[in-house]
Amino acid sequence: MSNKPLILITNDDGITAPGIKALVNAVKDLGEIIVVAPDAPQSAMGHAITISKPLRLSQTDLYGEIKSFQCSGTPADCVKLGVDKVMHRKPDLLLSGINHGSNSSINVLYSGTMSAAMEGCIEGIPSAGFSLCDFSYEADFTLAAEIARKITINILKEKLPKGVLLNVNIPKIPKELLQGIKICRQANAKWEEEFDERLDPNGRKYYWLTGKFTNFDEGQDTDEWALANNYASVVPVQFDLTAHEAITEINKWNF
Amino acid sequence: MSNKPLILITNDDGITAPGIKALVNAVKDLGEIIVVAPDAPQSAMGHAITISKPLRLSQTDLYGEIKSFQCSGTPADCVKLGVDKVMHRKPDLLLSGINHGSNSSINVLYSGTMSAAMEGCIEGIPSAGFSLCDFSYEADFTLAAEIARKITINILKEKLPKGVLLNVNIPKIPKELLQGIKICRQANAKWEEEFDERLDPNGRKYYWLTGKFTNFDEGQDTDEWALANNYASVVPVQFDLTAHEAITEINKWNF
Secondary structure, eight states: OOOSOEEEEEOSSOTTOHHHHHHHHHHTTSSEEEEEEESSOOTTOTTOOOOSSOBOEEEEOTTTTSEEEEESSOHHHHHHHIIIIIISSOOSEEEEEEEESOOOTTHHHHOHHHHHHHHHHHTTOOEEEEEESOOOTTOOOHHHHHHHHHHHHHHHHHOOOTTEEEEEEEOSSOGGGOOEEEEOBOOOEEEEEEEEEEEOTTSOEEEEEEEEEEEOOOOSSBHHHHHHTTEEEEEEEESOOBOTTHHHHHHTSOO | OOOSOEEEEEOSSOTTOHHHHHHHHHHGGGSEEEEEEESSOOTTOTTOOOOSSOBOEEEEOTTTTSEEEEESSOHHHHHHHIIIIIISSOOSEEEEEEEESOOOTTHHHHOHHHHHHHHHHHTTOOEEEEEESOOOTTOOOHHHHHHHHHHHHHHHHHOOOTTEEEEEEEOSSOGGGOOEEEEOBOOOEEEEEEEEEEEOTTSOEEEEEEEEEEEOOOOTTBHHHHHHTTEEEEEEEESOOBOTTHHHHHHTSOO
16 A cells, blocks of 8 residues: 555546646656546536436556546546546545636636536545646646646645635746736636527528627736736635525515 | 516426426516527536537427527526527526426536526526426426415515525425425535446446435535425525635645
8 A cells, every 4th residue: 555645637628638648747746646537528518417328437548557547427427436436435636637728717617627626525535626728739738737736735735625626727828927826716707608600501500609708807816817917826616605695685585 | 668577497407397387387477488498308417518519599389479499508508598599688587497306405516407597697697596306207396386486576576686596496395394485505415426337238337327415414504404394495606616715724825
């Protein structure tokens, strides 16, 4: 038995994505790594789980000596199946990413990367998700990997508060421009939908979801502010969605 | 132009489910109703949105004089597409459900019903999701429909706090046993995973996700307590996932 922490690594871009390879390489000396990741891209899956069809899980040799498994399900499925059928015990840490593209502010809700980390946190595993603000397949993960390593070392040392996971986003900048790592709150921002309406070869309409990201938040303590000002942003995230302050107000309603 | 509020109704069990029909019937005199719901069941979709394939939208005659549309996407897609391509303006209210099965406590995260309501809230629309704690297709929606109507009337009259939506769950009990409607916080509960491992006809393993629901929360102010004690539970929910109290603590870390 090794005394090294057992680390589960997953993502939502799929097990072959450069981002997860960068994450594995960045932390592989910090513990015993096991990779359980989707066999195909699962972006924007939110916190979906697979209940209406069966799941497949198979070992791969994609990571050499590091054990790795691909799963036919969502990122949240990978965590559930990884813990139950691969690790047979709770890992000491769950890392998700590095995502190709931002998961800052409202994107945390749509993000498969963050749903995997959230699932880990629900299961009582210290968990973090990492995302690079660059959608490109050829993105340079050097800086993001360095920050992921630093944060991983800190989580192992300092421990996370109970019920709290981390949403880490790294700006697309050269390392020398980085101003530091900033602990933030989730910015009040959203996507303004625009649907691209097209006709198929049979003349029937279909729609592509597109949108324009808009930040309504002028605070300098938000993740959007941090990223726009060349900081890596770290938002502590919780899965208790209760709007506690609203309870008193709604108690005044007359049912 | 009518002065009636414009109400968007959606769900995750699909446009033909008895639960959404019960909801439409319960509130149809309270405003101008438009139904935009998935063309097939979308349970446990979390806050998934469809970005990797196009969406279809087509009108149906399932609701007689009430305009209704089925959409090939997720519940969150239905809201986005409904607002943008059907209503062409923000509705005054969004109602999601009535779901066949509970969405109390941690289920809020996995729930397609609640992701539709959450999407509405993000778009600035007063929104609520309703769920009956009965998975059966033949469930009796009488009590749930009555409660949905009462709460809808209250939302229209009292307005919801900004950034807050409602997660309403109704116990599976006869009306005369109902103790009332209780405003609650989300209970600290989770699913203990159990995967049902099987062999396909070719001898290859596959897994069905199952699980046992466990409530770790002894508080009498939670939704699980309310439901177990014959109350309908109402949890005010927010989409700011920041664990604000954790910011100070993590700021002490040494990056």
